[in-house]
Amino acid sequence: MLRAIKSIKQIIPSNQDLDNMMEIFKDMMNHCIRIGIKENCSTLKRMSMLSYHELRNYDIMSSYKICAISQACGILSKYKKEFKKNPNAKMPYVTKPYITNCYNIKHNNSLLTIPFKYHNPINILLNNHTQKILSNPALRVRSFTITALNISICISKEVEMIECTKIVGIDRNLRNVTCGNDESVTFYKTNKLLSIKQNTIYARSGFKRNDNRKKKQFYKNMQNRMQNRTKQFIHKISKKIVDNAVETKSMIAFENLKGIRKLYRKGNGQGKNYRRKLNGWQFYELQRQVEYKALWEGIPVVFVDPKRTSKLCPICGCRVQEDKKNQRKLMCINCKKSMDRDVLAAMNISYKAWSRFTHARDDTGEAKCSIFEEPMTESKLVIRIVDVSKCISSRSR
Numbered sequence: 001m002l003r004a005i006k007s008i009k010q011i012i013p014s015n016q017d018l019d020n021m022m023e024i025f026k027d028m029m030n031h032c033i034r035i036g037i038k039e040n041c042s043t044l045k046r047m048s049m050l051s052y053h054e055l056r057n058y059d060i061m062s063s064y065k066i067c068a069i070s071q072a073c074g075i076l077s078k079y080k081k082e083f084k085k086n087p088n089a090k091m092p093y094v095t096k097p098y099i100t101n102c103y104n105i106k107h108n109n110s111l112l113t114i115p116f117k118y119h120n121p122i123n124i125l126l127n128n129h130t131q132k133i134l135s136n137p138a139l140r141v142r143s144f145t146i147t148a149l150n151i152s153i154c155i156s157k158e159v160e161m162i163e164c165t166k167i168v169g170i171d172r173n174l175r176n177v178t179c180g181n182d183e184s185v186t187f188y189k190t191n192k193l194l195s196i197k198q199n200t201i202y203a204r205s206g207f208k209r210n211d212n213r214k215k216k217q218f219y220k221n222m223q224n225r226m227q228n229r230t231k232q233f234i235h236k237i238s239k240k241i242v243d244n245a246v247e248t249k250s251m252i253a254f255e256n257l258k259g260i261r262k263l264y265r266k267g268n269g270q271g272k273n274y275r276r277k278l279n280g281w282q283f284y285e286l287q288r289q290v291e292y293k294a295l296w297e298g299i300p301v302v303f304v305d306p307k308r309t310s311k312l313c314p315i316c317g318c319r320v321q322e323d324k325k326n327q328r329k330l331m332c333i334n335c336k337k338s339m340d341r342d343v344l345a346a347m348n349i350s351y352k353a354w355s356r357f358t359h360a361r362d363d364t365g366e367a368k369c370s371i372f373e374e375p376m377t378e379s380k381l382v383i384r385i386v387d388v389s390k391c392i393s394s395r396s397r
Ligand SMILES: [Zn+2]
Pocket: 313, 314, 315, 316, 317, 318, 332, 333, 334, 335, 336
């Protein structure tokens, strides 16, 4: 059994008590920051010793005081670092606070009750979507984070992992995402992400007013809009991938692309536009979304080494060559077959994950099934996959 965690976000209707609470919290944080600067400390222990008693005049539950102290510590340590670089750094002052708390949260049908003052909690009206999700008795409300406009409720559930019989490899590219194994392959086009980015750059360049404050605001708005649009687009893809994996009971395998930005640094002999395009490639967002959605459904996610995933033939394990007629295709001379670059990579990833995570080898060198107890229905398939995995692993040694 594993614990999966997720959060739901909603807009809160205006509430006088809540505004009051945010105001008190803001004052407490700024008080803590003043104390920290005066005493020159930013460690949590010393800050709590110094400021906890100073906060006794604020009429609020004590858990919020601890939250304010710990948040102030973070701000102070950041300020300390900045101060070392620049002695004229601006003194920190909190204007838009956010509150996180995990104590005394109660939930019944349409209301979420959070603590505020002693014997005086605040009720927050939940919308239909949140009510529908929280009505599931298997879920537990763990904590909440509140800002002036939104509340995000963290929920958890005990998940039993599904016993998988297949593996889906996912190959992420700039213009598409390919998921598949040797049985079926699905393409998701991500050209739209590039066009969203291009449009944002174009819209930004149209700002001609000579006003720094307005310019900053405009750039920030454009940035937020771009992020929201790309996130939403990727959410659609990740949902489809996970739904598909649940339906076919398959494990999900990714390439571990950590450190890929090193390839596109300044001075690597690449053009400015090329580097901008590839450094704006959001490979991690899809992985993040798929990881938490898959855990929620009980699907395991594994990572493989990306080395040579698009250079070896998935059927015989030989090195493939570029097809001169079509740039997106690769030729295997041994099998006399031409294959799409992305399909080949997705298949290789699924095979790699298969050989790495399901075939633990003992000393005799024989492949052993650890997760898959029942043999696959097509015996031909199993032999071929085992052979390929042997081929790949012997080559990578
Ligand atoms: Zn081949």
